Amino acid sequence: MTLAYVPGDSLAHRLDPRTKLLVQIGFAAAAYAHATPRGLAALTALAGGCLWAADGDIADLWAYRVAFPVLFLAPLVAGATLGSPWFRAARAAETALASYRVLLLLVVAAAYVRSTPVRDSRAALQRTVxxxxxxxxxxxxxxxxxxxxxxxxxxxxxxxxxxxxxxxxxxxxxxxxxxxxxxxxxxxxxxxxxxxxxxxRCFAWNPTLPRLSFEPADYPALALGVGLLAVAAAAVI
Amino acid sequence: MSTRTESVDLVGDEAATNLARAALFAALVGAFAYVTFPNPVSPVSVTLQVLGVFLAGVYLGPAWGPAALLLYLAAGALGAPVFEGGSAGVGALLGESAGYLWSYPLAAGVVGAVVHRGTALRDPSAAGLGTLVAAMVLGTVVIYALGVAGLALVLSLGPVEAVAVGAVAFLPAEALKIAAAVGIVRSDAITAA
Amino acid sequence: MIALESLTCRYEGRNREEGDENGTDENGVDDVGTVAVDDVTLTVPDGEFLVVAGANGSGKTTLVRTFNGLVRPDTGTVSVNGTPVDEDLVAARAAIGMVFQEPRDQLVSATVGGDVAFGPENLGCSRAEIDRRVSAALDAVNMVGREDDRIAALSGGERERVAIAGALAMEPDHLVCDEPFAGLDDPARESVLARLRVLHREGTGVVVVTHDLRDVVGLADRVVGLADGRVVVDGSPGATLPDLAALGVRIPETCDTDAGGEAGRSTDP
Structure with missing residues (x-):
């Protein structure tokens, strides 16, 4: 029922956790920079690809069901207006795109959660921070x-x-x-x-760091993450 | 052996216990996400995460309280099912709930600072009723201010619209949590603090 | 070797918290009260199987927690292998592996291997050395190859043995277990006892803290009985059993001075 790590051997399972975190950050940046129908269409394909690469499917999104009412309601509230014309479709569409963007972020996050054991996440933290x-x-x-x-x-x-x-x-x-x-x-x-x-057990500030190393498969994924960040930056500048 | 022991930078017994308490409080806030109570004044049922935020501020203080909530956010982002409805993932920290979640460490810090009047911890049950209520009302203001601002930003809503979506249905239940939290602290029922 | 010299611990001040913590234990088998440790002088030689026995509140938990500096005495000194504990806390903690009650609350990792590795990681061992120690420690508790098992899926006896493995991975001279049999069923207790027996035979010093001698009396080289923080009995199991009964310690029913080990195990705890 709840979204959690599922042992497996998918592409996403084999990636370094730091790679997957970078892709997520890049994805979020791109999604915020390009909340246009075209941008989001491209990102939809990418998000689906991420989930597919983690052996996940649409059922994983059920974990986020508590978010759905807000995401659904927000465009209606944004469109509603007191007095004529009572409903402004353009305003509603803008918020609908924003809501959809959040949904995509959740899809990509689900791919990470499915494919990453605690041990890897912990190693990523200790080797990055x-x-x-x-x-x-x-x-x-x-x-x-x-x-x-x-x-x-x-x-x-x-x-x-x-x-x-x-x-x-x-x-x-x-x-x-x-x-x-x-x-x-x-x-x-x-x-x-x-x-x-x-x-x-001698809890120390400087323990031996966990094993973690980038494999060949990580480099294209890292490039994807950097590319997404670049796409986002291009929109801002 | 002797060369190695010199290089070990021990966390220290007191800090080790504080870290353990911060981690356990983070897990407790997560466990509270699964506890729902019927809301007497609204159809939206009550979960207790915010109560956990209050208690972290009260019992762990203005430094370790926020540390506990940072662990909560980090663990949730990395896949621990601690967010609302048992969800997890970085998406929650960047999506519509972002404002609420990021406000938690700050709110715990505010509650802790008001109850303890500074960084040195004192017995929270000795704090007056007014102080406790003020601390938690302030904490609630922080949570909803940031939460609604987050909604407005993430979903491109106007301020009134964001309040309508993100606060109106939930705020009444906060009074209930404040009352419960004040009851907990004043009854002196927490033994290990 | 652990050497305590005129040791006294009071609950006031920095040690108070230990007392509180012990008092809240739901098993009710721990030390509470105002007297902790009262003028104790004691030497534990390497390789000895020592049982520290006493009723609830006799100070036995506080006493063993001074061995590795978890409790600092108010007066007196503790040294491990000739070095005062205060001077090298890391050395003392590496030399004395300690397992507490409620192993569920001592395991830090999601998997068995990750947990057992925690101690050697803190000591800064290399990854290869850590792997070696983890598999050796799991071997010593009869859990070879179980590195990837999830902690959450273990039985009570397995959890206790993982906790022991976590202590052993620091390659200690002494293993201290506080009430290791509390809450375990008979087969689990047997499995833990069997591992302690093997460890002792292979040269590790073992200290078991308990209010119930029935399980360990057959293994012990020596029994120290505590009452109100003082050592009131000290000697071989055979010689001390009659006095221990008077301290509120459970002893084998067939009070055989030969201490035949499993003799008294017929009744349920």
Whole structure:
């Protein structure tokens, strides 16, 4: 159901995570610089290609369903106007293009998420962001991935406990409070045990960096990323 | 062995625990995205991420609170399903929700700075009711100001249109979260802070 | 070798947090209270299998956490292999692998291999050396070739063994396990015990902290019993068992001074 890394051997799976991040940034820049029907048509083909290269399909976009109402509603709100002519098609079209552009960004992001394990993302962070910031981000992101399922279960347990004790009759504010207190206390307990364990294992600012290297397949993809950035820059200048 | 131990730059026990807490709070904000409650005054149901942002500011303070939310954004961008509806990816940080998401570290910093009156942490349950409410109202203002500005920018909407799309249906629930957050802090029920 | 000299730890000040943390443990098998460690002098030779036994709140967790500087004593000194812990914290932590309760909360990575590599990465080992250590550590806990397994999919006993492998990858002289059997079912407990037995036989010092001697008494060279932060019993398992029962420590039911190991394992914990 949720969008997540799926092990595989697609082209995107074999690319270096830094390459894939550069392509995403290039894509976003190009999409913001060229929100014209023609520009977006070209980018649609590219976004589809990215998702295809990651062995993904349109069903992966279901993960973004909460964004759809806003993306759909925005052009209608933009077009609506108080008084004659009540609806301005040109305004609505402009926002519709912008909404569609966001959808394309989500498609490309889905391709990255599908094809990139945490280990690679962490390695990309630690090899790109220098010094302590890189260690903080790399270790921190890995821990978020690791502990998210545990905390989700903690909250579910808390919620069921509240319900089992007749919590459904309480006001919403009180139910939220009970669930949040239980979740936060569990998170603190886990964090303090984790902190001690990190210290015992010599948690250092300067660990050996993870393995990561560009392969031949990365170079055309890197060129694509740079090309997209250049296309975006051309529109601005 | 001895040459190697000199080159190891230890994080330090206190910082290691702070980093662990920041990461766990980031995961908690993500886990809160999955918890929905019916909204008594609006058809849009309530998720608790913003409550997590408040609590990060209150319990981790104006430095580690924003750090936790930065980890949240980074992990989400790199594929952890922590954004609304369990979504993930760089797209969320560049799309229609960009303003809201980028406001979280700032809002946690604002809440933390008001509650702790500076960078040194103090017991949040000792902060007065007025301080807590003010901190969270300010945090909410930051989140919605940036969120609506992001919407206007990303979707080429006018200010009124952006407010209509991005704030009207959601704002009433924020009062609920502020009330819940104040209740949590004042009841002194969080043991590990 | 670990040497403690007139060690005293109080919960006030910087050590208070340890007490709080222990007190909130949901297993209720940890140390709480105001007295932590009271004037303890103790030497743990290399290769010794030592059991530190005591009831909840006896100070045993705080005591072992001074071995690698996680808890700093108020008075007294701790040295590891002749060097005071304060002078080289990294050396002390590399020489003493420590595994705590709730292994679920100590594993840092999504995969087994990534987790076991964490310690040697921090020590700055080369990638080739890290790979060697990871496979050796997994071998030592009977999990050869499981590098790519997902942590989330492991059983309780496997998690405990991965946590032990993570400590072993730093190639410590002593392995310290705090209540390693808490929450494990019988087969999982057996698997962890079997690995500790092999490690000890191959020369690693093992320190097990527990309130329940039934599992480990057959392996121990020596048992130290704590009460209110003081060492009140110290000797061979056979000689100490009768005194340990009075400290609130669970001992084998057939209180055989020969300490036949599995003798008392018939009852469920």
């Amino acid at each position: 220098p010094g302590r910031a890189g260690t903080f981000l790399g270790a921190g992101v890995a821990l978020v991935f690791r502990f998210l399922p545990l905390l989700r279960r903690d909250l579910l347990t808390a919620r069921e406990a509240v319900r089992a004790r007749g919590g459904d009759r309480l006001p919403v504010r009180e139910r939220i409070r009970l669930v949040a207190v239980a979740g936060t206390n569990r998170a603190f307990g886990r964090a303090d045990r984790l902190g001690t364990a990190l210290a015992a």
